[in-house]
Amino acid sequence: MMPHVAVNLIYVGWENFTDTDKAVVNAACWATRQTYWQVGFDIFGFDAYSISVADAQGYAYIDSDAEATWLTSDYTIPGRSVDVFLVKGYATSTAGLSPVPGPCNKYLTYPSMTGSVVELIGAGTNVAMPHEIGHYLGLHDDYSDPTNLMYYTVSSGGPSGLPVLTFAQGAQMAQHCFTSLP
């Protein structure tokens, strides 16, 4: 077995997600697995949870990083999985937000961030999702290699190839408390 990390997908404002959006999420899950397999890491689970539009209220559209942080405080799925909150809109130029590294205790509250928030941005989601999970597992942004998964900006057109992870990055993520070692 490979080192492995489980992920929960939490759809924020479930009724707003179209079939096209769900296909984007599916593609991003597959891209996430392929990206991490490069360094012998398995990202698995992708158990789906939903927050209705009525319950999500303002969270269905994220206006600020503080709001994204509150979102992760207000909802927690028990267990050692990375909670990935999927939102259809995020009002900054970034495609998501995550703590670096994410805490082991997901019941901490604001200003602690206890999950990753990922905006659906079409094909770019194929990088945004694994990038935000990388932050939670302890990886910082990279400012030198545009092919690296952790390059600080995500092209909205999506990647031209599979984003790169280095073995040093894999070794770093192996130390996170949510990583199960074989």
Ligand SMILES: [Zn+2]
């Ligand atoms: Zn980043």
